[in-house]
Amino acid sequence: MRAIFAYTVFFVMTMFLPHQVQAENNPADDYEILTYRLYTQQKWDSLIIIGERAIAEGYDYYFMRARVGIAAFELQKYSRAVLHLEEALKFNNSDSYIIELVYYSYAYSGREDEARAYLSSLPPETAESIGAATLRPSVYMETGPSFSNHISKFDNERQPGNGLYSETYLNKNAYYFLVGSTIPLGFRWSVNVAYTAMDFNKQRRVDITYFDSLIGNYKVTQHEGYLSTSFMFFDRLKITPAVRISNVSYDNLLSSDDTIVQRFIGPSGATAYNDIAFGGELSFLAPYFSVTAGFWVIEVDKTDYRQASASFFFRPLGNLNLYTYSNITYKNNGFDGSLIYHQMVGGKICNKLWAEAFYTQGDLTGTGENNLQVVYNGFDQAKNRYGLRFIHTLNEHFRFSLRGQVFSREGTELYFDEAGNRGIYSFNYQTLSITGGVSWNL
Secondary structure: OHHHHHHHHHHHHHOOOOHHHHHOOOHHHHHHHHHHHHHHOOOHHHHHHHHHHHHHOOOOOHHHHHHHHHHHHHOOOHHHHHHHHHHHHHHOOOOHHHHHHHHHHHHHOOOHHHHHHHHHOOOHHHHHHHHHHHHOOEEEEEEEEEEEOHHHHHHHHOOOOOOOEEEEEEEEEEEEEEEEEEEEOOOOEEEEEEEEEEEEEEEEEEEEOOOEEEEEEEEEEEEEEEEEEEEEEOOOEEEEEEEEEEEEEEEEOOOOOOHHHHHHHOOOEEEEEEEEEEEEEEEEEOOOEEEEEEEEEEEEOOEEEEEEEEEEEEOOOOOOOEEEEEEEEEEEOOOOEEEEEEEEEEEEEEOOEEEEEEEEEOOOOOOEEOOOOEEOOOOOEEEEEEEEEEEEEOOOOEEEEEEEEEEEEEEEEEEEOOOOOEEEEEEEEEEEEEEEEEEEEO
């Protein structure tokens, strides 16, 4: 250890000697000896510092790049590792170990699309031996309930007095189920298909002074089909068109023997209709970040919305130990437009466990998320949202997640006072959604 320390001190001191003195030695030999020693002793931090200094001074060759790249990989600085390892392959493109490290550097930093694109550039037998698992389908499922204090909030904040007419629609609990699969059709092309079923328990209240007071519990059932395809080109660009079709059905259970009351509450019976949403995203992928822009047309209860979004995903450490996602969305329904801001911060909190915290400001009604994997087609406005998500990677095949999110919504009451003046009055309530999921790489 003393000899190593003395050698290191001597090396550092020589960096400050006049150029004439340095010229008497061979810096290339010095860098080679020192970086090899640091490599064998697995002193990865020092190896990166000394190795990158040597490269900056022009001592750039296969073994120097390979050592620095391996050091960055061992320190989980995967984006940095890719930079050096790919340069090493320019000197020697037959090193199977370095080729494999490049692939895993992409994969471990969350750059899965770039990892598959990299495999497509390799000879078929090499690509299949390294990334055969990437050509297998994955299956995912998510399910869970949501709870609301809508009814209690309405009871406390409804309009006082004996008006002529009052009507409101109240949310109770709901249930959500999703199952889907991502199917690779090659290293650069994949298809994502999913089915969603949702049950919303609701309550309708109608009070007509001097005539009747009606309360009806009913259920809104929603079945959805989702399809998207993703294609990588130029190794940095990804295009992902998507379409989502929804079937919505519900019953009007309110009825009255009084024809005037029945005219107010509408005809009894079942109602069903279909909504459709389509559009897509274009992403630019870089070592430490990705930028995505998208545009969609979303039909919600016979109303068309236009949505444009821009997002920025940032991994400052070159891995998934810390990452952020920022999104801004503009929506317009032909009459007015509004902006929605979303921010998420995530990272690794312990071995195989990640956590994400997120906040959204703006009305999500009539918008889609994650390239239409979720569409918000509820009637009430969602003023903001916040929540947490935990992700546990059991092994290379199974991943579990648990997400809780709270929506702050705005309920409404249609009310006619005793003078016949009409008003729509609003009040705030909250919905808590809890969903658990599993992803299985076959």
